[in-house]
Amino acid sequence: MKTRLIPALIFFLFISTASISQNAAQDSTMLKKLYTTALSDGKAYDWLDYLSNQIGGRLSGSFEAERAVKYTEAELKELGLDKVWLQPVMVPKWTRGFKEYAYIESPSGEKTVTNILALGGSVPTPNLGIKAEVVEVHNFEELASLGRQKIEGKIVFFNRPMQPDLIHTGHAYGGASNQRYSGAAEATKYGAIGVLVRSLSLKNDSAPHTGAMSYGDTPESKRIPAAAISTKDADYLSGLLKLEPQLQFYFKQNCKIWDDVLSYNVIGEITGTTYPDKYMVVGGHLDSWDVGDGAHDDGAGVTQSMEVLRLFKKLNYKPKHSIRVVLFMNEENGLRGGLKYAEEAKRKNETHVFALESDSGGFTPRGFSLETDAANLAQIRSWVPLFEPYLIHLFDEGYSGADIRPMKGNINVLAGLQPDSQRYFDIHHSANDTFEQINKRELELGAATMASLMYLMDTYGAK
Template sequence: MKKTFIFIITFFVLYFTASSQNKDSLTLRKIYDHYLTKSLCYSNLEYLTTKIGGRLSGSPQAEQAVQWAKKAMYAAGADTVILQPCMVPHWVRGQEEQCSFNSPKLKSETTLKCTALGSSVDTGPKGINAEVIEVQSFEDLEKLGEKNIKGKIVFYNVFFDQRKIRSGSAYGETVKFRAKGASYAAKYGALGCLVRSMTSVADDEPHTGNMYYDTTLSKIKIPAVALSYKAAEILHETLLKDPKLLLYLETHCQTLPDEPSFNVVGQINGTQKSNEFIIAGGHLDSWDNGQGAHDDGTGVVQCIEILSAFKQLGIKPKHNIRAVAFMNEENGLAGGTAYAKFAKEKNEKHLAALEADAGGYTPRGFLIDTTNGLYNLAVKWESLFHPYLVDRFEPEGGGADLIALEKLGVPCIGFEPDTQRYFDIHHTAADTFDKVNKRELELSGAAIASLLFLIDSYY
């Protein structure tokens, strides 16, 4: 009798588990069908990138993007759209940068492609003309000391480690030279700072990105620019032949007073949990030199489409579902900080937060925080994603805009597409709409929406 009872219980458990998985599988298929046949991801991205363009925080384009996102979220079916205020930095690049070197020894003068790093100061109208000292690490600076560096321009010639399978790992190792290189160089009396662009592709497109001045290292702020891959190669090869060449650098950057801006938050109201939230977002701002397509227009439009998919498919979530367009990820994280502050003040309970900020490429998987058991639950859904070639569920998680939420104990998720091509165009003028593949964009969006559906159903 006991064995019969156990058999019956086991049968019903397996039956209901299989039934539930079949139901979920059908819903995921509907979500994918919506993204692949009805979504406005691609047309929304086209408008955001080609009609508005680069959207650096504090710029008129960033303000236009806020108003566009509000309209797009309502059009997608949001029950309400919230504008969360935040004060953002207003850095302006100014007229085009100039960089060239003169080598009397080699009887040559060469112009180098470069771009000022975000938050950099300017050189002044007369520019800087000085010798160059090449280094590969901060330790190199320390060994050289002030006597060898003072009055010169420091050139951080640091390559991506091509052995890294994840391109983001190589980026993470080199980006510190962009971020704090100027302050380390100024500590030893340097007049300016050059960095090799954070990329492994050998082209002539310089990559910008934010830097900041660490006043614990030096109170003096010196201008900082990135050289294109090819420009860095030319400078390196020429320095081997003529270490005394003179390099001219001219930038016209300005940091203006902070500007008011907003996160844009579109919400579908939950049917059961009125103060519990599941969110997915990307950052609305971008660098000024391109159109901000892969970084991060794709993430924004993919998450806005979640609202449309749920509404059109009749999915009535238990919890409030939010699509968030964060402001100021690129040079300050004011939006992410403001969102967490808003959530704390309103005593909102966030069950999970996802950020899509790695480009609109083919979906690969999710990096999921282990906090509150989210990873252990989500990994059980992995087989549901196999038909869509999404097969990586790993216990990591997070995103730059989610740092403040993570500190509040919210389980965070990073969406991971195939990023092998991402750093070819990251932070460059080449990050344009035409680089985005419509089908890849939609497949990734469907994966994100599917994961949010499952979290809402079972978490």
């Protein structure tokens, strides 16, 4: 009896191996088509050109942000998707106002003009600005050790650099970002009248980098103005303080916090042929900071995500699952778009099985950062040979993306595209984030890489 089973087992193994080989060949062919089409007949670069150069910086609540909503909605409709709609979301509105002005004043009265940017969400200075002595600190522990006696009535200068020896620059950014986000709230506890924060950049230059900050539960009447200072000026100020501790710093900023306003997430969908009620999401955030044109952060992610669905339509690929592109509003200073999408998905009892975000710039893709369980991680890593011809090799556990993370716990796999990050924080949140910093081929490679992972997840499903 056992002897008779051996030929049958051999036949089964032969059929199974042949099937796996055939699937691998089909998948390889599909990935080749996706990369070839993206590189020879792509649309992401043209879309990004318009977003960057015809619309510009798209701070949530701004006229430019609303123009971006209308533009991307129209472009998605042009693709012939099954559904395109706007998802209403209330977003914060903060305006920068007239350009900031700052200088260092030595005890002898000599003034050195300094480059600063108000942090997003900061209150303005008084009309005449503020001028005070400066206390340099590197972390909240050092701030607390100085106490009210040495801080009250002064400007706190947070000067902790991003750690330069970390190859993953996102980790270096994370290690320094709390001083920007919570520095004003912490300094207020000790009577500071203003805050300067070293720009979160690994490059030594004169371009300050803005970003979101929060006052926590600080009463409105006690909130103090907060600004980013360029890395070059931060080093100069730090060196000067060692020689002249009594120097003063003057700055004036004219920003304003308004009431929340209505905006939208932009959503397009290709309905699945087999599982129309199971959703896969690909997206980026449509808003950006106002000082550049938001080409890398995150116009690149927006247009790459749109390109994923365009490639599927172009190649007449009909997905098993319903695939949505979601262009989230207000990632930069509130995350309202990501929170609203997750809230609506839960309210409608929608089943989401996969989400992919691009929000790390449009540089050369290296792979993906994945938030999932062991079974799904193993399946995705089994596809590594398919990606090797395109020099994609990172399939690591880690952070996926801010806008898709609100769905965590109700979704099987979250993934973030990981481009080469070495230059990203040179331009991030600064006036240097412009379309001229985009390489067309790198942008297109990222879009094809995202489309490839989306195709494989759709074909084989999440575990």
